[in-house]
Amino acid sequence: MCSPRFPLRSLRIPLGSLREPQNQKHMKKLSLFTLLGWIIFACSSPSHDLLITNVNVIDIVTGEVLLNRTVAIDGDEITAIYTKTIKPQAGTEVVDVTGKYLIPGLWDMHVHNNWNYEDTNDLLVANGIVGAREMWGDMKIRRKMDEERASGKPIIDIYSAGVLTDGAPKIWPSSAEVTTPEEAEALVRCQVAQGADFIKVYSRLDSACFFTIGKTAIELGVPFSGHVPDSVSIIDALAAGMLTSEHLYGLQELGYSELELKEVDSLFEVGNRIEALQKGLKFFDSSAMKEKLQKLDLSKHWFSPTMVTLRGVRSMQDSVFTSDPRISYLPNYMTEDWKPRRTMGSQRMMPSLELMQQLYQNDFQILTNLIESKAQIIAGTDYPNPWAFPGFSMHDELEIYVQAGMTPLQALQTATLNPAKVMKNDRIGSVEKGKLASLVLLNSNPLDDINAIREIESVVLRGKVFDRIALDEMLQEAKNKAALPSLMEWFQTVQDMPKELMALENKLDSMSTKYHLSGLEFLINYVGYNLLGENALDQAMEIFALNTRMHPHSQNVWDSYAESFLMQGDTVNAIQYYQKALDMYPCNHVIEKRLLALKP
CATH class of the missing domain: 1.20.5 (Single alpha-helices involved in coiled-coils or other helix-helix interfaces)
Known part of the structure; x- marks a missing residue:
């Protein structure tokens, strides 16, 4: 009554x-x-789009378990949490989950998702990852993902850096390189204007450029994060206002004396890498590191350890990892670089497995020191680096945090509450009225055992429920797609590649059921440049033009198309298409310099 x-x-x-x-x-x-x-x-009962009934809600702030709640969702928002039974209205979807546990959706705070999201997105969702911090942004791809998300596709939410910003000589060919404070400032301003949420700094920046990037980013109201450069100490990086640092970089040196640090650095400078690593292990003093941490103001800085990648890189010769069955979910192009010879150079220069395991134990000790020092930590995996599996490895990362001394609640906070604080996003991070309805339903209580996050019953992504059947279908589809032969295997069977590529434009759908088409853009470019080298200019131009039709949003293909005109002495068309490429992303200073050199 x-x-x-x-x-x-x-x-x-x-x-x-x-x-x-x-x-x-x-x-x-x-x-x-x-x-x-x-x-x-x-x-009368209020009307809602979705009711999740009889669920135990984890209060991610206090660790309290709110028993037998009804969570109401309208659109993409949690609109109420009831302590009593609510009679559903006509049209209301009801999901009775008696005995299950509800947590906020997880965020992976260090990913490289741009160039592989079509192969990894479903793996993320199926493992409870509802958002990610992209550490090497491409605004064109981000806009494409935004459009797909707006159309109703289950694309995770993204918080993105601009282009990776390095010093000279840059480590990665497609990253940005700055050598003066003026270039550094201009690049930051350009990235922010293009929509970057934060600036990603990298290892070879000199100190002047690093501090200029930090000052400019703060002036414009965006964070700067990434690698602590070789030229800057972790102490100076924190003082400059760096919001997050990745991979524990810069922390090892806190365990050295000044003389020991100079000795290790000198060994690296002369290329004696293995001896430098051995000396570093010998010199590292955990107590000295903790003492220095206590003297630092850590209240405005966050550490992203990426332990699964540190462990993966240190374990590339370990059959325990190289036989991991989860590799079946990833296409070959993502895992080819996990082989030691491709990643670390020749086998002769590869550190022994014993040394690599010692290095990981040292990483683990540094993490333990951070936890004991009450440093602020966010969870990130750095996939697709070696043995960091999209989605799956977030569960591994949180398990490592608990092994290193966190409570299960603290570990959960590194992937929920803490990301919300870092990104200043008050719509995520907890299960509360007014929050985004991106949630994970678990079969058991993760506060008792962090591995409960591996036993997912359902995922709610912006108000849409994906039950266990739907999640399993996502995983199976990803596995089926990963098992397809690569384009390179097709390439090896073709006699007349230019002819086959021209025909491919009209039969992509049928090809996609037989081969994994990732890398098609780069294969077409490869063939085009080969034809240029053979002086088959007309064919080369047709191939480059084909690539612009098949990948019209790629700056790279328009840049190559422009270069093909330039190689034939046609500067008018070269300028036209270089300009088109630059208009797509004005922060590419390499193209900008080419244009300046060509224009009268």
């Missing part, structure tokens, strides 16, 4: 009502209808 609650003032009788009304019968009917209306209004 409903017990409607009326405001007390609604039951007060105005003095004027004590007089007999002229039409008493009419007034009695009106009062009766009014009272019935109040009762109906008070007794």
Whole structure:
């Protein structure tokens, strides 16, 4: 029986009502209808799009388990959390999850997702990852993902850096390189204007460029994060306002004396890498590191350890990792670089497995020191680096944090509450009214055992429920796609590659069921440049033009198309297409310099 609650003032009788009304019968009917209306209004259940009933909600802030709640969702938002049973209205979707546990969706705070999201997105969702911090952004790809998300596709949310910003000589060919403070400032301003959420700094920046990047980013109201450069100490990086640092870089040196640090650095400078690593292990003093940490103001800085990648890189010769069955979910192009020879150079220069394991134990000790020092930590995996599996490895990362001394609640916070703080996003991070309805439903309590996050019953992504059947279908589809032969295997069977590529434009759908088409853009470019080298200019131009039709949003293909004109002496068309490429992403200073050199 409903017990409607009326405001007390609604039951007060105005003095004027004590007089007999002229039409008493009419007034009695009106009062009766009014009272019935109040009762109906008070007794009716509110209408919602989705009700998750009988669920145990994990309060991610306090660690309290709120038993037997009903979570109401409308659109992409949590609109209420009820302690009582709510009668569903017509059209309301009801999911009864008696005995299950609800946590906020997880965020992976260090990923390289841009160039592989079509192969990894479903793996992320199926493992409870609802958002990621992209550490090497491409605004064109980000806009494409935004469009797909807006169309209803289950694309995770992205918080993105601009282009990776390095010093000279840059480590990665497609990253940006700055050598003066003026270049550094201009690049930051350009990236922010293009929509970057933060600036990613890298290892070879000199100190002047690093500090200029930091100053400019702070002036523009965006964070700067990434590698602590070789030229800057972790102490100076924190003082400059660096928001997050990755991979524990710069922390090892806190365990050295000044003389020991100089000795290790000198060994690296002369190329004696293995001896430098051995000396570093010998010199490292954990107590000295903790003592220095206690003297630092860590309140405005966050560490992203990426332990699964540190462990993976240190374990590339370990069959325990190289036989991991989760590799079946990833296409060959993602795992080819996991082989030691490709990643670390020749086998002769590869440190022994014993030394690599010692290095990982040292990494683990540094993580333990951070936890004991109450440093602020965010969880990131750095996939697809060696043995960092999209989605799956976030569970591994949190398990490592617990092994290093965190409580399960603290570990969960590194992938939920803490990311919300870092990104200043008050719509995520907890299960509360007004928050984004991106959630993970677990079969058991993760506060008892962090490995409960591996046993996912359902994922809610912006209000849409993906049950266990749907998640398993995502995983199976990813595995089926990963098993397809690569384009390189097709390449080796073709006699007349230019002819086959030209025909491919009209049969992509049928090809996609037989081969994994990732890397098609680069294969077409490869063939085009080979034809240029053979002086088959007309064919080369056709191939480059084909690539612009098949990948019209790629700056790289328009840049190559422009270069093909330039190689034939056609500066007019070269300028036209270099400009088109630059318009796609004005922060590419390499193309900008080419244009300046060509224009009269």
